[in-house]
Amino acid sequence: MASAVSVRGLVKEFGERRVLDRVDLDIAPGEFVALLGRSGSGKSTLLRILAGLDTDVDGAFEVPGTISVAFQQPRLLPWRRVWRNVSLGLRGVDGRAVAEKALAEVRLTDHVDAWPLTLSGGEAQRVSLARALVREPDVLLLDEPFGALDALTRLAMHHLVDQLWREHRPAVLLVTHDVDEALLLADRILVLDEGRIVAEHHVGLARPRRRASFTDLRTSVLADLGVDDVEAA
Amino acid sequence: MSISTAGVLARPDEGTAAARATPKSRKRRLPDLRRWISPIALVVLWQVASASGVLPPDKLASPVTVFGSAVELVADGQLGSAFLVSMGRVLGGFAIGASVGVVLGLLSGLSRWGERIFDPPVQMLRTLPHLGLIPLFILWFGIGEQPKLALVAAGVAFPLYLNLHAGIRQTDPGLLEASRVLGFTGVERVLHVVLPSALPQTLVGLRISLGAAWLSLIVAEQVNADAGIGYLINNAREFLRTDVVVVGLLVYALLGLATDALVRALEKRILRWQAR
Ligand SMILES: Nc1ncnc2c1ncn2[C@@H]1O[C@H](COP(=O)(O)OP(=O)(O)O)[C@@H](O)[C@H]1O
Ligand SMILES: [Mg+2]
Numbered sequence: 206m207a208s209a210v211s212v213r214g215l216v217k218e219f220g221e222r223r224v225l226d227r228v229d230l231d232i233a234p235g236e237f238v239a240l241l242g243r244s245g246s247g248k249s250t251l252l253r254i255l256a257g258l259d260t261d262v263d264g265a266f267e268v269p270g271t272i273s274v275a276f277q278q279p280r281l282l283p284w285r286r287v288w289r290n291v292s293l294g295l296r297g298v299d300g301r302a303v304a305e306k307a308l309a310e311v312r313l314t315d316h317v318d319a320w321p322l323t324l325s326g327g328e329a330q331r332v333s334l335a336r337a338l339v340r341e342p343d344v345l346l347l348d349e350p351f352g353a354l355d356a357l358t359r360l361a362m363h364h365l366v367d368q369l370w371r372e373h374r375p376a377v378l379l380v381t382h383d384v385d386e387a388l389l390l391a392d393r394i395l396v397l398d399e400g401r402i403v404a405e406h407h408v409g410l411a412r413p414r415r416r417a418s419f420t421d422l423r424t425s426v427l428a429d430l431g432v433d434d435v436e437a438a
Numbered sequence: 439m440s441i442s443t444a445g446v447l448a449r450p451d452e453g454t455a456a457a458r459a460t461p462k463s464r465k466r467r468l469p470d471l472r473r474w475i476s477p478i479a480l481v482v483l484w485q486v487a488s489a490s491g492v493l494p495p496d497k498l499a500s501p502v503t504v505f506g507s508a509v510e511l512v513a514d515g516q517l518g519s520a521f522l523v524s525m526g527r528v529l530g531g532f533a534i535g536a537s538v539g540v541v542l543g544l545l546s547g548l549s550r551w552g553e554r555i556f557d558p559p560v561q562m563l564r565t566l567p568h569l570g571l572i573p574l575f576i577l578w579f580g581i582g583e584q585p586k587l588a589l590v591a592a593g594v595a596f597p598l599y600l601n602l603h604a605g606i607r608q609t610d611p612g613l614l615e616a617s618r619v620l621g622f623t624g625v626e627r628v629l630h631v632v633l634p635s636a637l638p639q640t641l642v643g644l645r646i647s648l649g650a651a652w653l654s655l656i657v658a659e660q661v662n663a664d665a666g667i668g669y670l671i672n673n674a675r676e677f678l679r680t681d682v683v684v685v686g687l688l689v690y691a692l693l694g695l696a697t698d699a700l701v702r703a704l705e706k707r708i709l710r711w712q713a714r
Contacts, residue, residue, distance in 0.1 A: 256619050272619065280616040284634040284711045293630055294620040320711045336620070 207269060209234045209344050209376035210255060215264035217250055217400075224250050226400035227264070234343065235374040239387035241430065242397035248380040251397070252346050255378070270343025273375075277349040279333035281321040288317045291336045307339040308332070310372075311365060327358035331365070338373055345375040351386065363389055367413060384426050388419045396429045404429035499681035507681040508688070516670065521689060523666040524655060527583070528693075531590025532651050538591065539598030539647070546599075547606030547636070548628065560599055568592040568650075569657050576661065586658035593650030601643025605636030638712075641705050648697045656690055 210232040217225035224247045232238050242248050253259045255266065256274045281290045291307055292300030308317055311331040321329060330350060337345060347366075351359045367390055370377055381387055387394050388408060396404040406426055410418055424434040481501050487493040488500030495503065511517035542560065545552035571592060575585035609632050617627045659668020667686050674682035 258615055258618065274616075274619045276612070276616065278612060280612050282613060282630060282634070284637075285630060294617070294622045294626060320713070322711065322713075340620075 207234075208232060208267075209236070209270060210266075210268050210378065212251075212255075212266040213264060215251070215254065215262060215266055217247070217254065217259070217262050224400050225254075225262075228397075228400070228402060230395070230402065232344070232376045232378060234376055237370055237377045237379070237390060237392045239379045239381060239391035239394045240397055241382060241384065241387055241394060241426065243430065244382065246397045247400045248382075248397055249348055252348050252378065252380050255344075256346055268344055271340060272344045272346060273337035273340045273342035274346045274348070275330075275333045275337045275350045277352045279321075279326075279329040281329055281332055281336075283321050285321075286317075287313070287319050287321060287324070287332055290321060290332060291339055295339065303339055304335075307335040310338070310369065311335045325358075327354055327362065330354060330362065334366070334369065338369060338375075341373070342375050345370075345377045347377065347379045349380055349382070351383075352381075359386075364413075366390060371412070384423060384430070385416060388423055388426070389414050389416075394426060396426065398430075495680060496678040497680065499679075499684060503681045504684045504688075507679075508685045511670075511682065511685060517685070517689065520665065520667050520670045520686075524659065524668070525693075527586050527658070527666065528590055528651050528655050531587040531654070532594050532648070534587060535591035535594025535651070536598055536647065539595035539643075540602060542595075543599040543602030543606070543640075547603045548632070553603075557603070560596070564596050564600065568596065569654065572657065572661060581662040585661070586655070586663075589658040590651050590654040593654035594647040597646040597650060598640070598643045601646070602636060602640045605639030605643075606632055608639065609635045638705075638709055641701065641708065644704075645698065645701045648701060649694065652690065652694045652697070 208231045210230065212228055212230040215225050215228040215230075216223065228251060230251075240248050240251070250259070252274075254262055255268060256272055281287075282293070285293065288301060288304035288308065291304035292298075295303065305314070305317055308314060311334055313328060313331055313335070316324060316328060316332075321332065324332065330353075334350070350366075351362050354362060363386060370390075377391075379387070379390060388410075391408055394404075394406040394408060395402050404426070406422060406429075408419070408422065427434045484493070484498075485501050488495070488498070488503075493500070499507070508517070542556050546556040546560075547553070568589070572585065572589060575588050579585040579588055613631050613635070614627065617631045622630065656668065659666050660672065663669040663672065667689055671683050671686035674680075674686070
């Protein structure tokens with residue numbers, strides 16, 4: 206089967222600065238890939254290129270199917286009600302019905318008619334997820350979607366994303382700098398450093414995963430990121 | 439209000455949710471009656487000064503006389519017809535000025551070439567105090583209705599243009615990006631992202647515009663009006679009827695307040711998504 210995402214020798218420069226340096230990347234259909242890396246390592250840049258938001262690049266990449274994106278900030282239109290935020294841009298469907306179904310999946314049935322500014326951070330991020338999923342994408346790009354949430358809400362979101370991914374089975378590229386998040390959710394973990402993919406780990410663990418099941422792998426991923434795992438010592 | 443209202447671009451904090459929240463929360467409480475003490479005392483003082491002859495009626499009529507004249511002017515229909523004429527001038531001028539301001543604001547806000555073409559001359563012209571244009575308008579349009587409409591239109595067009603243009607330019611790039619990955623068409627992007635995000639700033643512009651409209655009308659009606667509130671006032675001046683002059687001024691003030699209340703109501707309805 207053809208790849209959902211295929212990247213060959215991708216180079217991105219901002220002026221003199223080379224932010225992505227000959228990146229190769231393949232994501233199989235339905236595969237969940239986490240992209241780890243320090244702040245400034247080029248994760249968002251790679252994702253924006255795949256999303257078609259930055260076209261000034263060298264090298265080749267191909268995303269044959271449809272793409273959806275959820276950003277770190279939910280980026281909802283504050284002047285459109287929640288259900289409209291989910292359905293706007295869809296064509297040839299009953300927007301209200303489709304939005305209601307998607308919002309039920311992220312457990313926001315009570316907020317279908319709410320204004321976005323009345324939502325909590327976690328709720329707004331769930332609307333953003335519903336909005337991405339309702340497009341039934343072949344590829345779902347997530348740029349630190351839980352980064353701005355509190356720790357408890359983040360745990361609930363991990364569970365939700367795991368569930369939604371198993372139901373819809375898009376290929377996922379999850380950008381994060383949270384190693385536990387990557388180990389909980391991903392089939393494969395890539396580590397990006399200074400614009401190059403420097404490490405790859407396959408997470409062959411059964412789902413749903415517990416933190417206790419991946420301590421060794423955690424240590425080795427942290428080592429790739431240049432961090433000593435204190436807990437393992 | 440300053441004379442050159444056309445050049446005023448509202449401070450960015452004006453019209454934000456925070457700025458509006460203060461009067462709203464205050465409205466729930468009962469009005470503080472103590473705030474009425476000094477205004478009422480002033481009116482009483484005014485009445486006493488008039489009755490005792492300190493304030494002669496050819497300088498300023500007493501409050502009681504003003505009230506009596508107001509009732510009379512309403513009863514014989516003079517005030518009503520003058521009001522309609524002035525109102526017509528404001529509405530007409532506003533319609534022209536708003537159309538020009540909105541069309542140019544959209545063109546220069548939504549298109550780079552529109553901005554290159556329209557923005558420089560508008561930014562230069564906004565520095566002219568538009569009320570100073572009267573002599574030119576009289577030369578161009580004579581002394582009939584046209585210069586009055588033109589003056590109101592000029593007062594309205596600039597603040598609307600400036601605020602609409604600024605509002606469009608302030609659109610959150612993050613939302614524009616999101617609308618791109620969500621597959622919005624260009625029309626959808628303008629309709630659901632750009633214009634709604636420019637709306638709060640535009641409403642601030644609208645409020646300034648309406649203030650400028652009334653001010654322009656008052657000034658324009660000083661110039662050879664043969665009907666309207668300004669005519670009523672000028673005519674009264676010739677006969678030293680200071681009571682009628684004051685009635686006319688009060689009508690101007692009430693009209694200004696009424697339009698402001700109208701815009702506030704409009705804002706509350708249109709910007710209800712801002713309520714948390
Ligand atoms: N539009 C831009 N112009 C110039 N430099 C940029 C731009 N976007 C990102 N960069 C730089 O590229 C590098 C990688 O950024 P980014 O991909 O956002 O990193 P992260 O891995 O934290 O998401 C950073 O050093 C950043 O400063
Ligand atoms: Mg980033």
